[in-house]
Amino acid sequence: MSGAGAAAGAPSIEPGGPRESTWHPTDQFIGGAWVPSHGTERIDVVDPATGEAWASVPAGDAADVDAAVQAARAAFVEGPWARMRPSERAAVLLRFADEVEARADELSATNTRENGSPVAESGGAAANAAGILSYYASLAGHLEQEDVREFPNGSGRSVVRRDPLGVCALIAPWNFPINLVVIKLAPALLAGNSVVIKPASPTPLSIRHIVLAAAAAGVPDGVVNLITGPGRMGDVLVKHPLVNKVAFTGSTEVGRRIAAACGELLRPVTLELGGKSAAILLDDVDLDAFAEVFVRSSMRNTGQTCYISTRILAPESRYEEIVARITEVVESSPQGDPFDPSTVFGPVANRPQYESVLEHLESARAEGARFATGGEPLPGPGFFVAPTVLADVTPGMRVAREEIFGPVVTVQRYSTEDEAIELANSTPFGLGGIVFSADPDRAFAVAEQVDSGSVGVNFFASNHAAPFGGRHDSGLGVEYGIEGLEQYVSYKSIHRK
Incomplete structure (x- = not known):
C-alpha cells in the first residue's frame, strides 16, 4: 500500500517468513529454570496484521507469582549478586548487552508479530536495549565511589551507602515490550536487586529472548524471573509482601491503582504513564x-x-x-x-x-x-x-x-x-x-x-544519560540517567565522629 489517504483496501499480508512459525511455551522462568506453570489456562498471542492467533503462553496464577517472588527473594538474600561489587555486576551487564545484540533478528521478528511494530522500528530494539545495558554498566563507579559528607558544624562525618532494595517487580506495556523492560531491568540489576518481570498479556514472548540473554551472560539463578498471565497477576505481584519496589509503564488509570497500593504498603514505585504531548x-x-x-x-x-x-x-x-x-x-x-x-x-x-x-x-x-x-x-x-x-x-x-x-x-x-x-x-x-x-x-x-x-x-x-519522567498525570519518578539508577537503591547514612 502506498499512502494511507489513498488506500482502497487492506494492506497485503503475504504468508511465509516469520509467519510460518508458532510458539506455545508451557513454562514460566523461575529460579533460573523453565518450570511448568501452576496456572492451567492459556492466553493467545494474536498477530495484529492478520488478526490470527499464532502462539499462546501460560496464564499464570497467584501461585506462580509467589514462586517467582520467593525465588527472587532467595537469590537476593542467599545468592552472590547483591554481594558482588558494582563493577563485577557491570561486567555481567556488558556480556548481557552482547547476548541481546546476538538475538537481534529473533527479537525484532517476535516483537513485530506480537504487536505489529514495523521492522523498521523493531529492528533497532536489540541495539537500543544493549545500549541501555552498556550505559548502566558505565555507572558502576557511581555506586562504588566513597561518599563521605562532613557535618556542617564540624562534629563528625557521615558515610552514605547506596544499598539494593531487594525484589523489584517490573511491569511492562505492549507498545515497546523489550526496551520498556530493559530500562527498568538494567538499573535494577546494576544496583544489586533481583527482579520479577510481568510483561503485558498481548506481548509475552519478546521478553523471553531477554531472559535467555541474561542467563547466557551469567546472571545468577533467581535474579531474573519471568511470569506471564493476565492483568490481574500484576495486582497480585504489586501487593506481594516480599516485593520491595514496583516499576510500571502503562496507562494512567492502572498507574493510579498501583500508586494507591504502593502508598498503602509504603513501597517505592516508579510510574511512567500516559501523555498528550x-x-x-x-x-x-x-x-x-x-x-x-x-x-x-x-x-x-x-x-x-x-x-x-x-x-x-x-x-x-x-x-x-x-x-x-x-x-x-x-x-x-x-x-x-x-x-x-x-x-x-x-x-x-x-x-x-x-x-x-x-x-x-x-x-x-x-x-x-x-x-x-x-x-x-x-x-x-x-x-x-x-x-x-x-x-x-x-x-x-x-x-x-x-x-x-x-x-x-x-x-x-x-x-x-x-x-x-x-x-x-x-x-x-x-x-x-x-x-x-x-x-x-x-x-x-x-x-x-x-x-x-x-x-x-x-x-x-x-x-540514556538524561532523566525521563512525567509530571502530573504522566507519572512518578524517572527512568534513564543516574537519576534512574537512584530509583533502585536505598540510602543508609553511617555517622562517625
Missing part, C-alpha cells in the same frame, strides 16, 4: 525540516508511543499550509505488512486498542473536526486504521484531551506565542513535547515554559 510550531518554522522528523516525533510506532507530540499547535498565519504539509507526509508514508522494511505505519497493536481508536475518531466526527486524511478502518484482516490528520480541532474536543494511542494527530490553531504555551500546558499530562522554530534559541526559551518532564527543540529523542 504538544508540538508547538512557531511562526518561523522550517516546514521542510519539520517534515523530515514529523512521523518519528508525532506518529512513531503507528502512534503507539507515550511521549510523541500528537497535538500539533500551528500559528493561525500558517495554519492551512501546515495542515497540507502534514497531510502530504502522512499520505506518502507507506502502510502495510509490518515485516516489509519500507512500511512506516503498521496495524494497531490489538483489538481493544483498535476499537478505542475508532471510538475516538467517531467522537471527532460528532464534534466537528475536519478529516484532512484517513479516519477509517481498512477492510480485510488485521487491525488497520488509515493514518489520520484531524484539522480544526478545538481544545474541548475529546481527541484534544485524551490519549488516543493510534495513528492519529490533531492540528489546533493559536494566535500568539503565549496562547500556544497555554494550549501545550492545558491537559493533565506532562510527559513530552517539542518546539519547532528556525531560531533554536527562541525555541529553547519556549521549551522552558512547557510544563513537561521532557521537551525537544526541533526533534525529540530519549537520551
